[in-house]
Each structure stands twice: as structure tokens, then as C-alpha cells.
Amino acid sequence: MNRAESAGLGDWTLDVLGPPGQVRPVVCAPAAVLSRAGDEVDPTAEQTVRLAADLVATMRVSPGCVGLAAPQIGVGARVFAVDVTGHPKTGTGHGAFVLCNAVVVEASRWKAGREGCMSVPDLTGDVKRAGHLVVEGALPGTGAMVRLVTDAFEARALQHEIDHCSGLLFLDRVAGAHAVYQRKVYL
Amino acid sequence: MSELAITVIGRDRPGIVADVAEALARLGANLTDSTMTRLRGQFAMTLICAGPAVAEAEAALAPLAADGRLLATVRAVVPDAEQAPNGTPYVLAVHGADRMGIVAAMTRVLAEAGGNVTDLSTRLAGALYVVLAEVELPPGGVEQVTTRLAATAAELGVEVTLRPADPDLL
Numbered sequence: 090m091n092r093a094e095s096a097g098l099g100d101w102t103l104d105v106l107g108p109p110g111q112v113r114p115v116v117c118a119p120a121a122v123l124s125r126a127g128d129e130v131d132p133t134a135e136q137t138v139r140l141a142a143d144l145v146a147t148m149r150v151s152p153g154c155v156g157l158a159a160p161q162i163g164v165g166a167r168v169f170a171v172d173v174t175g176h177p178k179t180g181t182g183h184g185a186f187v188l189c190n191a192v193v194v195e196a197s198r199w200k201a202g203r204e205g206c207m208s209v210p211d212l213t214g215d216v217k218r219a220g221h222l223v224v225e226g227a228l229p230g231t232g233a234m235v236r237l238v239t240d241a242f243e244a245r246a247l248q249h250e251i252d253h254c255s256g257l258l259f260l261d262r263v264a265g266a267h268a269v270y271q272r273k274v275y276l
Numbered sequence: 277m278s279e280l281a282i283t284v285i286g287r288d289r290p291g292i293v294a295d296v297a298e299a300l301a302r303l304g305a306n307l308t309d310s311t312m313t314r315l316r317g318q319f320a321m322t323l324i325c326a327g328p329a330v331a332e333a334e335a336a337l338a339p340l341a342a343d344g345r346l347l348a349t350v351r352a353v354v355p356d357a358e359q360a361p362n363g364t365p366y367v368l369a370v371h372g373a374d375r376m377g378i379v380a381a382m383t384r385v386l387a388e389a390g391g392n393v394t395d396l397s398t399r400l401a402g403a404l405y406v407v408l409a410e411v412e413l414p415p416g417g418v419e420q421v422t423t424r425l426a427a428t429a430a431e432l433g434v435e436v437t438l439r440p441a442d443p444d445l446l
Contacts (some may be wrong), residue, residue: 117402117404118371118372118404119371119372119373119403119404119405119434124435209401209404210401210402211401211402211404212399212401212404212406217442257437258371258435260369260371260406261369261371261435261437262369262437262439263367263369263408264367264441265367265395265408265410265441266367266395266396266397266408266409266410267395267397267408268408269397269399269406269408271399271401
């Protein structure tokens with residue numbers, strides 16, 4: 090992977106993706122696409138840009154959704170959208186963005202927290218995640234490599250989405266035999 | 277002092293725990309370890325208590341079971357000395373489409389490797405079946421267990437992960 094050109098998103102905004110994407114149906118477990126590692130993508134390909142726009146559009150119409158990965162709309166690709174803006178647990182936030190081929194390069198300050206997932210709508214679980222995170226990936230459209238340094242809720246969201254791109258659900262990381270709960274509140 | 281292993285199960289309603297705990301408290305029974313949880317509308321209590329004799333506990337619980345809504349069992353058990361862990365703790369997670377025999381097949385792999393399941397829960401949520409188990413595995417051989425679990429999961433069409441349980445010691 091090339092070295093990141095800059096920290097943060099630079100001048101990238103959702104406008105790079107062009108017209109609004111399509112809202113796509115969300116795939117729920119058990120589904121093979123959720124348990125397969127996604128393929129790397131060409132971040133500048135038109136197909137990738139459309140996928141990014143669809144992820145944003147689908148995330149936007151889903152109540153309480155702070156992130157959505159390509160496998161969740163049935164596409165086995167390493168692309169995800171995140172937007173934790175306004176969430177009470179957010180510390181550092183980079184707004185709404187999409188990353189391609191993202192990898193975790195540094196993770197520390199591990200902390201347990203409860204997570205849900207649109208693809209596992211009836212359950213939540215306690216998962217330990219890094220509270221300080223450095224992620225590198227490519228922005229769709231421009232293909233610029235970025236290095237994002239983040240923490241708290243955005244760090245958790247990024248780890249959850251990168252897991253999706255690797256074919257993992259939060260269920261694969263729950264802390265113990267009693268760390269999964271029937272969901273009581275739906276947003 | 278004698279120890280009793282007691283189970284109580286029945287359709288969930290408010291007050292089951294209070295009713296059972298009160299009946300035992302009146303006997304001077306001391307609840308030690310217990311799990312009490314709701315399983316698809318049935319409330320299940322499994323507990324160890326110290327103090328009363330089997331017949332006393334049975335008599336105390338009989339009125340609660342009299343209308344057939346609760347089933348209670350009591351048996352005497354020999355108190356164990358605190359056991360040292362019999363291996364290294366791992367967390368097993370299995371999820372996939374519900375089908376017959378997932379728990380049987382996966383736990384058989386663990387048992388054949390000398391693994392001891394210390395805690396296990398399952399959830400059926402729509403079509404999704406989830407098994408979470410804590411298991412102590414004897415030293416060495418974890419790689420082989422992981423390989424065999426993966427092979428069994430593939431046969432069943434489910435996903436499996438086996439990770440070290442890492443307790444946070446503060």
C-alpha cells in the first residue's frame with residue numbers, strides 16, 4: 090500500500106461521488122456474502138464510485154445507522170461508508186466519508202462496548218475495540234490515500250466496518266458466552 | 277454443610293425469582309452460584325444453595341409447583357473444593373443458518389480435544405443461530421482444534437471463530 094498522502098480527508102467530500110446513489114436492500118445474517126472477505130477495489134473505478142454512493146444513500150435512509158459496508162448490500166468488496174456525526178459517544182469525527190481497501194495500522198486503548206448491526210437486527214453484543222485507531226485507505230473517486238487518526242465511537246465504527254470487509258461480524262468477537270443480548274430497542 | 281442443586285423452570289411471569297428465593301430464604305438456605313434467565317418465554321433458574329436438607333427444600337418449593345406452572349427439582353451435591361482452571365480459556369463463536377446438530381457437532385470436537393465447556397449460550401434470532409461458548413483447552417493442540425472446528429463448521433455451513441478469552445485484570 091502506498092503511503093498516505095495526508096492526514097484526514099483533505100478536500101474530499103461526498104460531492105466527489107456525484108449524483109445520489111441508490112438505496113439498496115440490506116443483507117442479514119446468515120448470508121454467505123457477510124462471511125467472505127471482500128475483494129480489494131480500484132478506488133477510481135466508476136463501479137466503485139457508484140458502490141460508494143449507494144452505501145451512503147442506504148446508510149442515510151437507515152435510522153440510527155452510522156456505518157455500512159459493501160457486503161451488507163450484497164457486494165463482496167472492501168468498501169464502507171461511515172458517519173458518526175452527532176452521535177453522543179463521538180469524540181473525533183471526520184464527518185461522512187467512504188473508504189476503500191482500508192486497513193488498521195495502529196490500535197490501542199482497548200475498551201468493551203455494546204454494538205449492534207443492521208445485518209444482525211435482533212441481537213447486540215459486547216465487543217472489545219480499540220479506543221484509539223489509525224486507519225489507512227483510499228478515497229473513492231480521487232483514489233487519494235489517506236491516514237485517519239481517530240478515537241471513541243468513530244474508532245469503533247471503523248473497526249466494525251473493516252471487519253465486515255474481512256468477512257467478520259461482531260458475533261465473531263463477542264467477549265463471552267453471555268455477551269450477546271436480544272435487542273430490546275430498535276431505532 | 278450440605279449443598280443442594282436446584283432447578284426451577286416454567287412460563288415466565290413477574291415474581292418467579294422472588295417466590296423461589298423467599299421459599300428458600302425461609303429455610304435459611306444460602307444461595308451461592310446461580311444463573312436465572314428467560315429462554316424463549318420460559319424462565320429457567322439453576323442454582324446451588326447451602327443449608328437445608330433435600331426434603332425441606334422440596335417441601336418449600338412444592339406449593340410453587342402445585343398448579344403445574346413451575347417444575348422444580350432438588351438434589352444433594354457434594355461441595356467441590358475450588359477447582360483450578362483445567363487449561364487455557366477460549367471463547368468459541370459459531371453463527372449461521374439454523375439446522376440440526378450444530379451444538380452437538382461443535383462441542384464434540386472440543387470434547388475430543390479434552391476441552392471443557394464451562395459456559396455456553398445459544399440464541400435463535402429469525403433464521404440466524406448463534407452459539408457462544410467458553411471452553412478450557414489443554415495446553416498445546418489449539419491449532420489442531422481450530423482446524424477441526426473449521427472443518428466441522430464447513431460441513432454444517434456455519435461460521436466459527438475460536439479466540440483466547442482475555443480477561444482484563446484490573
